[in-house]
Amino acid sequence: MQFFGKTNFKFIEKRKKAFILSGLMILVSGYAIFHKGVNLGIDFTGGTLVQINFSQEIAVGGMRETLSRHELSGATIQKFPNTNVLIIRVKSWDVGPLEIVQKLTSIFQEEFPQNQFTIERNEVVGPVVGEYLKKRGIKSFLFAFLGIIIYVAWRFIGGIWGLAGVTALIHDVFITFGIFTILGKEITLPIVAALLTLAGYSINDTIVVYDRIRENIRLQYKKPLIEVINSSINETLSRTTMTSLTTLLVVLSIFILGGPVIHDFSFAILIGIFIGTYSSIFIASPLVYEWKVKKSR
Amino acid sequence: MVLEVDLNRLPQGTSPGDAMERALEVIRNRVDQFGVAEPLIARQGDRWLVVELPGVKDPERAIELIGKTALLEFKLVNDGIRISEILDSEGKVDPGRIPLGYEVLPGKREALFLVKEESEITGAALTNAKVEIGGQYNMPYVAIDFNKDGAKKFARITEINIERNLAIVLDGRVQSAPVIKSKIPDGHAIIEGNFTMEEAKNLAIVLRAGALPAPVNIIENRTVGPSLGRDSVRAGVVATGIGLICVMLFMVIYYRLSGLVVDLALILNLIILLGMMAYFRATLTLPGIAGIILIIGMSVDANVLIFERIREELRAGKTVRVAIDSGYQKAFRTIIDSNLTTLIAAAFLFQFGTGPVKGFAVTLSLGILISMFTALVVTHMVFDMVLVGKKVEKLSI
Numbered sequence: 001m002q003f004f005g006k007t008n009f010k011f012i013e014k015r016k017k018a019f020i021l022s023g024l025m026i027l028v029s030g031y032a033i034f035h036k037g038v039n040l041g042i043d044f045t046g047g048t049l050v051q052i053n054f055s056q057e058i059a060v061g062g063m064r065e066t067l068s069r070h071e072l073s074g075a076t077i078q079k080f081p082n083t084n085v086l087i088i089r090v091k092s093w094d095v096g097p098l099e100i101v102q103k104l105t106s107i108f109q110e111e112f113p114q115n116q117f118t119i120e121r122n123e124v125v126g127p128v129v130g131e132y133l134k135k136r137g138i139k140s141f142l143f144a145f146l147g148i149i150i151y152v153a154w155r156f157i158g159g160i161w162g163l164a165g166v167t168a169l170i171h172d173v174f175i176t177f178g179i180f181t182i183l184g185k186e187i188t189l190p191i192v193a194a195l196l197t198l199a200g201y202s203i204n205d206t207i208v209v210y211d212r213i214r215e216n217i218r219l220q221y222k223k224p225l226i227e228v229i230n231s232s233i234n235e236t237l238s239r240t241t242m243t244s245l246t247t248l249l250v251v252l253s254i255f256i257l258g259g260p261v262i263h264d265f266s267f268a269i270l271i272g273i274f275i276g277t278y279s280s281i282f283i284a285s286p287l288v289y290e291w292k293v294k295k296s297r
Numbered sequence: 298m299v300l301e302v303d304l305n306r307l308p309q310g311t312s313p314g315d316a317m318e319r320a321l322e323v324i325r326n327r328v329d330q331f332g333v334a335e336p337l338i339a340r341q342g343d344r345w346l347v348v349e350l351p352g353v354k355d356p357e358r359a360i361e362l363i364g365k366t367a368l369l370e371f372k373l374v375n376d377g378i379r380i381s382e383i384l385d386s387e388g389k390v391d392p393g394r395i396p397l398g399y400e401v402l403p404g405k406r407e408a409l410f411l412v413k414e415e416s417e418i419t420g421a422a423l424t425n426a427k428v429e430i431g432g433q434y435n436m437p438y439v440a441i442d443f444n445k446d447g448a449k450k451f452a453r454i455t456e457i458n459i460e461r462n463l464a465i466v467l468d469g470r471v472q473s474a475p476v477i478k479s480k481i482p483d484g485h486a487i488i489e490g491n492f493t494m495e496e497a498k499n500l501a502i503v504l505r506a507g508a509l510p511a512p513v514n515i516i517e518n519r520t521v522g523p524s525l526g527r528d529s530v531r532a533g534v535v536a537t538g539i540g541l542i543c544v545m546l547f548m549v550i551y552y553r554l555s556g557l558v559v560d561l562a563l564i565l566n567l568i569i570l571l572g573m574m575a576y577f578r579a580t581l582t583l584p585g586i587a588g589i590i591l592i593i594g595m596s597v598d599a600n601v602l603i604f605e606r607i608r609e610e611l612r613a614g615k616t617v618r619v620a621i622d623s624g625y626q627k628a629f630r631t632i633i634d635s636n637l638t639t640l641i642a643a644a645f646l647f648q649f650g651t652g653p654v655k656g657f658a659v660t661l662s663l664g665i666l667i668s669m670f671t672a673l674v675v676t677h678m679v680f681d682m683v684l685v686g687k688k689v690e691k692l693s694i
Contacts (some may be wrong), residue, residue, distance in 0.1 A: 032372075121520065189650075204639050251594075
């Protein structure tokens, strides 16, 4: 079986359209991130998260009202669909972090005496730790980018390959981050891990295409560069599709069946697969082309 | 759990480095005595300690046990001045009325004690602490034994201070202040304080393990209930299984018989990865499962790269034998480059990640290495073995 025979799509010719599309996505993402604000989870702001499983039906509205009566009005309440599981997050640090669980426990016992509950998860992050985790998160990205630029520059003998590849991957991470912000989804530690994973995925994809370009430049040095890059992308197209498709199969299955806890994680990777595939074809390679053309002039 | 050692409150003359080492040691002792199967206790940065306790049934008790400084001191009570004499008109302690060399410490039920600032003897001289039940009210108490020097010192203190009150102070709070009835020569003392059995047990553990060099604050704590862990891990495993079957079927449909080779590599990858995780005693957490899912994607990717190359070579009119060999040869560099770049990202994830993220980075890195091995070595060998000595005209790919 085969999806593509010998194809000859003119990818590089479409680069202007792709740059405009990507520019738009980056603008929208940037607007969301800097204007609307990122919904940072307690991992980065500090605070307490408690996940409670009630034995009977429980309403989010009622819970919100109950908590504000007990001076916990800043709490955000989230319910897992089709369950009686609530996640309560308190970001303030006024109440002692370890006391919040005890306080909640006594509130529930008092207000919902009929409704048995178990505390399934409890996370407490101090504000200092939040700041620290934020720094570490940013650091891990910066160092990973730098490492990739250096490695790729070394392997491909030329800084542009690494720079263009990393540009494409920053593009992917930024847009995914933007989509998360637009949807109001929380940025937590696992999401940062997902972003780094999609960074790895995206660069992997890009390198495969670059590798082919490098090989073809050597073999077909008489052809114009635009044709070489186009044929390289076309030659790797079936591999790109296959890999995206199989990864998609697995990620889609955890996205649908994996349960609420890894839902956002798999969602991030899901977006990343699409954007990563798009960017390695329409951003990473055209960037190299633009650079080489500029330099030869 | 992340603890911050309050280095501003170190006793004078202690270096922060030593204090951190000592704190680590003490907490390890306490955790060992608490009985946790696979604890992780490590330093992080200059003043933080990371403690991970998988499978603890009573997290609150563990937190209490670890967070306690457990500085035990014996201090003489000033019997000459009644506590009411140093209170001002509002019932608060008036610092001006405290005699030099003394301090006021809280006790239980809002009682206050005027004790000597300097302690007579501390918990550092302990050899053992255990819970016993008895006494006047048949309550649990903690019996302690001093070492040889401590016993000597304790004998002297009790000898010269007969009929005076000796306060037993734990972390700055007076537990009890019994009257010394007679000289205690054998270095044996008891700490009473209306303890519940559990409190007494905790106290004995922390006393045996020794005091922390400085107070610690809990600055991060994550607890996952067993049911949540179990349910979501099960959902994750089921989802992964279904994804895996889809991928395997897809491979056979797309690459026919050669797809079976990919499936073989895939299963081999998973077995090696799970084996290594078991060897490192890594727990199968959600990020771990996510890592495994990515491995499935990556090992398929490596094989797809090779197979697409082989197809290209066949299309170019090469024989099966040559096509396979040059397919592997040409894909080799691509696989190395693309996987190593991902490995770089994973390495930084490991370096700067904490807790679950770190676990994920480990699974990811292991997976990359394993899938490179199976794709470049194992599947190639399978082709060689199947095709050896045969004259194959057509390859099912």
